[in-house]
Amino acid sequence: MSASEDLHKRRLAAVAPGVTSAISSYVDNAAGGTLTDVDGREWIDFAAGIAVTSVGNSAPLVVQAVQDQVARFTHTCFMVAPYESYVSVCEQLNALTPGTFEKRSALFNSGAEAVENAVKIARYATRRPAVVVFDHGYHGRTNLTMALTAKVMPYKDGFGPFAPEIYRAPMSYPLRDGLSGEAAAARAIDIIEKQVGASNVAAILIEPIQGEGGFVVPAPGFLPALADWARSAGAVFIADEIQTGFCRTGDWFASTHEGIEPDLITTAKGIAGGLPLAGVTGRASIMDTVHAGGLGGTYGGNPIACAAALGAIETMRTLDLAAAARRIGATITDRLASLDHPAIAEVRGRGAMVAVELVKPGTLEPDAALTSSINKACHAAGLLTLTCGTYGNVFRFLPPLVMPDAILERGLDILSHAFDNNH
Template identity: 75%
Template sequence: MMSSEELHKRRGAAVARGVGSVINSYVDHASGGTVTDVEGREWIDFAAGIAVTNVGNSAPRVVEAVRAQVERFTHTCFMVAPYESYVAVCERLNALTPGGFEKRSALFNSGAEAVENAVKIARHATGRPAVVVFDHAYHGRTNLTMALTAKNMPYKHRFGPFAGEVYRVPMSYPLRDGGLSGAEAAARAVETVEKQVGAENVAALLIEPIQGEGGFVVPAPGFLPALREWATAADVVFIADEIQTGFCRTGDWFACDHERVEPDLVALAKGIAGGLPLAAVTGRAELMDAVHAGGLGGTYGGNPIACAAALASIETMHELDLVAAARRIESVLVPRLRAIAERSGGRVAEVRGRGAMLAVELVQPGTVTPDPVGTAAVSAACHSAGLLTLTCGTYGNVLRFLPPLVISDDELERGLDILAAAFD
């Protein structure tokens, strides 16, 4: 087997430079909470493929289901010759997502596709053009989703012009918005919409219940319910982007469940299928069915192998009670992260998140001035010591932690020891 160094040389001659990687070691195999490279070096996994392998890598049910499906057939295109597993995934999503109303689902390939199709559905159903999004938001890398995304570098820089009729309003960011309550932050956002866009022009309000790439920003309590209430009164479609927060990640099946918010549409992907590419939009039947036949779809959307993996992943989440597992991970990580913060000399401004979606924001000591250099240094030290970590945030100063939900307490503690040493 080639070494990581040799593989990296091959990559330089074959792979476009615009595709980056966090580490330069190349993976040979992975299990529940660890990744092993081609040299046999084991890494504690605090990334989970960016919140994808919630059920762990090569989860037994997923492996079995995928193997069985590959032997039966690999593709027909649901729009040409349909199959039962697509229907079954939609049934599961209709039952699992927030809201007791009648629902429908449609399957796609990626989170960006899910968001883009949710916007399509909202515009078609309402006949309105405008979409409201939030500061620090991330929604994808397609043209429309880049327009919906807030951060320029690396996501938007020199890729424009972008799709129009997208309007950005202030997010509830408790560390940085002057201590506004959730209700006050929502009122500020609503006032911006009503003055600058006009509610009657808005098709959809699109929000991550906990922001992902923007810094794991958890809005103040009451922010989401107040926005939901306004959207209902204004006949605006409330879209929850649960792509990173979904499927047990935050200690609930979906992050909206925490405050009992019921979105009209939910965009789903990442943790849905144990690592296989699958995404979905699930929502109110009258909205989903407003689109004409043929208006939604895609060649690979709801591929039968990915559907088999999704059904097995959802079974695993139920069987292993991964909602409880995410809360257990939070109970282990948060005390250790707070201890690191106390020893940091004021460099950690906040420990935040929910379930197994946690983060620390790094600043210049005694201020709220972002410290992206220090953040990168801590992350690099973790990588050198065998811990996979990710950074994020509009200012590049947030370390985020997304371990697989099946990670063991021993693996968690080993990873936290590495993190603490990196800070020290």
């Protein structure tokens, strides 16, 4: 029995079966682009912990910052006895996120927690109940964020009832709706005005590029039109940049590509090099409305996670990982575009957030079975890939932004062979 098989046997007896894993191997160590399992097998990592380890799994500045902080203190709770690193992370978020207006930030533990708090803040500031989200959107697994999330399986099935006053509008999905950004926005706004009422909307919440929903990139003009409408309606425009943030799309934040300045931005994943940290950053005029004690949490902005975030942000800045994301994305996109496979309907994405959608040839009917088959072939060959999409027919590629070119090319060779062998 291999070491991974032994661990898996122990897992079955100890871990709740509702928690699943993409592969059955168990990781022993990891670097900037590869994972090595407990049996010594190397995996090329096209997942980065779902866009978390953008600076690598053990970036030197992150490691040093964490080690230094652990030696000083591990926790005091910022709400009890504050410390500088929490303030420093908030300063960085205020400076890096889009918008030249005065900002404030608050720190939390996870992306779902950040989204929940952004909704809390928007409702408090506007004194309105309704939150508008979009088809194919994903915002988390807590009760409120499950309500905000579109896809039922595996995220929502059997877990209701869910939080009220959540309304869903159609997303701009150019491959499937064929609409311009302006036309798609007009369609969504018409539904919001008719079915929710502008005066009831506390917030519009949207991913600038949808993550779990299939890396859907809205048509140009869609996001600016929604942001303009939100401001005219007195609603808060919230960009969920949990998967797109921190250089992933070729800029610090995906909102910048569309020229929008969200009222609030939620962040997590790539912020802290693998440690649990999240944030809500936004206009001071909105953030300052919440009463003292209304935001917080025991572990939110933990000093070790804050130290890691400062190391990760400095790594992104020093290595210019936004430029690295553009280079990686161009390489992946070129290779995917060169694949001669009849099931490829579209290659899309931005920066090092790239996807390919598979359909039955000659149609737009999703082919989840083929997607699964190719994914298994990649895993069998030592390439860690992930699928996503409302229909389960999208490959998403999220390599660490420090991945060397040679490893990236090896991974793309494996991917190419998997496509060639699955027609």
